[in-house]
């Protein structure tokens with residue numbers, strides 16, 4: 001058989017095996033579901049360069065603006081000088097640096113746990129933790145709107161997966177009560193839901209976990225660095241830290257770096273080191289990211305005004321959008337602006353971008369069908385004048401696209 005010439009664009013287009021892929025993309029396009037990468041020409045900030053224009057960025061999880069904080073950048077540069085650019089191996093081989101241990105200790109202190117473990121990404125942290133804790137014959141109970149990495153962790157675990165309706169603790173309790181004894185049980189939830197900006201009913205979940213002999217795992221990806229008196233997350237904010245078995249969070253959102261952690265009992269962390277395939281079979285998190293996260297934790301502690309500014313900016317946006325008659329939801333720094341139809345959401349986002357505001361349309365499968373939305377996320381570093389400009393653009397764009405109710 002002759003080898004396929006994959007490097008000559010002209011030929012691959014006529015290859016039937018490539019045409020199958022093009023047809024699938026065309027179907028996505030027809031459904032208003034095609035996604036495209038858009039390169040920014042500048043760092044993640046309140047304003048960014050996109051297609052040669054300066055636009056207000058309202059789609060970033062760099063909530064506190066720490067990705068460009070001078071102390072965070074300096075820590076990353078110093079780490080490269082001292083530790084190099086890459087770790088060169090998985091943590092268990094030769095990729096575990098004292099730097100990792102140092103930042104893991106910092107994270108454990110923040111979370112008030114015995115230990116913490118860094119992962120290269122939140123996706124890997126969730127998949128690794130869930131598949132370590134439960135397996136065939138066990139039960140995992142997962143909120144319907146949990147992040148895709150939790151969904152994938154549940155599937156890969158081979159445990160029986162019980163998906164309960166969003167925040168519905170009554171249905172969850174019925175499921176727990178109806179599940180035969182024997183086998184391990186894990187309840188897993190986002191703390192702040194990434195596309196809805198609402199909060200998990202953690203107190204009720206903790207009580208159910210205790211009553212039904214279940215572990216409770218909380219994904220604080222959107223709350224780490226943001227919520228709680230010390231910035232540890234929603235569990236800290238509600239005084240529930242000690243009742244959570246598995247604390248997970250990311251370093252790439254409010255902390256402005258990259259990577260993630262799982263925190264909890266020493267035995268949990270030691271077991272993850274031995275069993276979590278997404279930890280064992282991957283190269284250790286790069287020094288720059290580890291050091292940046294460590295420095296960001298200090299900024300969170302020493303500059304609480306950033307958290308206050310984020311709360312203020314989110315309230316300004318949410319209230320302003322509602323005053324325009326738009327359906328802005330959530331009760332955190334994530335402000336979903338509900339549209340419904342995929343194409344309408346895309347048209348709204350395009351109209352905004354034409355007015356120099358970048359707020360991305362979020363469509364299925366990231367959100368349930370019929371619930372396309374703009375996910376609007378301010379940063380602590382947006383000024384009042386910038387938000388005013390953004391709200392004027394929302395008003396115009398809503399009128400121009402007929403999205404106004």
Ligand SMILES: *Cc1c(COP(=O)(O)O)cnc(C)c1O
Pocket residue numbers: 120121122123124126147149190194219221222250251252259260
């Ligand atoms: C972003 C996110 C993750 C994944 O984290 P990464 O570090 O980006 O892989 C996990 N859970 C939730 C809720 C998230 O929003």
